Amino acid sequence: MKAFSIIPIAVAALVACDRVVQGPDAENGTMVISFIGTRAEIPDTNEFLLSVVDAGGKSCYSGKYGAAPEKLELAPGSYTVRAVSREFREPLFDSPQYGDEQVVVVESGKVVAVHLACAQMNAGLKLRLGETFLVNYPGGTLYAKSSTGLLMYDYGENRTGYFQPGLVWLELSYGGETTTLFSRELAAQEMLCISIHSGYSVLEEGDVAQRYGEGLTMELDTSRNWVTDEFVIGEGGGGSELSSALSVGQARGMAAEETEDVWVYGYIVGGDCTSTGCSFTPPFTSSTNLLIAAKTSCVDKESCLSVQLKKGDIRDALNLVDHPGNIGRQVYLKGNLVAKYYGIPGIGSLTEYKLN
Numbered sequence: 001m002k003a004f005s006i007i008p009i010a011v012a013a014l015v016a017c018d019r020v021v022q023g024p025d026a027e028n029g030t031m032v033i034s035f036i037g038t039r040a041e042i043p044d045t046n047e048f049l050l051s052v053v054d055a056g057g058k059s060c061y062s063g064k065y066g067a068a069p070e071k072l073e074l075a076p077g078s079y080t081v082r083a084v085s086r087e088f089r090e091p092l093f094d095s096p097q098y099g100d101e102q103v104v105v106v107e108s109g110k111v112v113a114v115h116l117a118c119a120q121m122n123a124g125l126k127l128r129l130g131e132t133f134l135v136n137y138p139g140g141t142l143y144a145k146s147s148t149g150l151l152m153y154d155y156g157e158n159r160t161g162y163f164q165p166g167l168v169w170l171e172l173s174y175g176g177e178t179t180t181l182f183s184r185e186l187a188a189q190e191m192l193c194i195s196i197h198s199g200y201s202v203l204e205e206g207d208v209a210q211r212y213g214e215g216l217t218m219e220l221d222t223s224r225n226w227v228t229d230e231f232v233i234g235e236g237g238g239g240s241e242l243s244s245a246l247s248v249g250q251a252r253g254m255a256a257e258e259t260e261d262v263w264v265y266g267y268i269v270g271g272d273c274t275s276t277g278c279s280f281t282p283p284f285t286s287s288t289n290l291l292i293a294a295k296t297s298c299v300d301k302e303s304c305l306s307v308q309l310k311k312g313d314i315r316d317a318l319n320l321v322d323h324p325g326n327i328g329r330q331v332y333l334k335g336n337l338v339a340k341y342y343g344i345p346g347i348g349s350l351t352e353y354k355l356n
Contacts, residue, residue, distance in 0.1 A: 029106035031072040076108045090149035093159040123186035126160040130197035140174035248294045255345030260336045266292035271320040273342035287319035306341040308348030330356040
């Protein structure tokens with residue numbers, strides 16, 4: 001790997017933008033570019049694609065970092081400096097893209113140091129299929145799609161697919177029909193590893209139904225941002241009984257139907273809902289509502305189910321003003337789904353609850 005603190009400076013043949021500064025006292029500035037914080041997993045920085053573009057869109061350098069000259073002498077102004085390990089325009093397997101992009105200002109007669117940190121710029125999705133899924137959906141095909149393209153995951157696919165940050169959704173093609181299983185906004189560095197199962201088993205423990213063997217399982221990798229989530233397909237659901245309670249995702253999907261007397265389960269993550277926002281951290285000021293989500297780490301209102309707490313025993317037991325320690329606890333709620341409550345799907349008119 002090329003040593004760091006390399007100082008690329010361009011000569012006229014390599015710099016496409018106009019570097020002539022007008023006026024008798026005018027003086028160019030100098031740009032110094034280096035990589036910092038590079039881990040062993042990062043590709044050879046000699047092979048990174050480096051570009052320097054001025055504020056007018058003219059290219060001052062475009063090529064491999066290892067081939068860049070020692071210095072870039074530039075007219076004073078603003079420049080965008082970008083270095084990436086590979087070009088990445090559409091979904092690809094096993095194709096993480098590392099790099100950095102910064103906007104820097106070159107001043108007359110001065111040296112500006114640009115330190116590029118090589119972080120992963122795209123997002124990854126890995127699928128693992130459980131035995132129950134393989135039995136219930138033999139011969140199907142999974143497609144992960146985004147606005148820039150798609151990847152086909154056959155049942156033996158073990159590679160990680162990479163996508164531009166943004167919305168990614170998973171479709172199952174089976175029996176002549178195509179069904180969207182879930183969608184997710186992925187951020188740069190986010191790695192989503194999903195184990196998909198069909199159905200679940202229920203173990204009665206006292207008067208609370210504990211659910212096992214369902215949905216998604218996730219992995220944590222400290223070098224990148226692996227995340228957790230939950231998803232259920234196949235058997236179960238319906239919500240007519242505690243043991244078949246709907247997940248938050250299922251409830252949100254059914255809320256437009258305004259189904260009555262259904263069980264929903266999730267984790268209490270916030271409250272203080274208004275038409276424009278909510279809160280995920282104490283102290284809380286409203287005892288009339290709260291938010292539940294599929295995972296305890298959720299801080300996105302649009303991924304939650306809002307909960308109406310009418311005056312009574314259920315409000316007394318669940319509200320976050322009196323019980324801020326309820327944050328993070330699993331709760332089962334029975335009530336009526338509504339299409340909108342404080343701007344998102346919700347559940348109200350609660351008649352029963354179980355707090356774990």
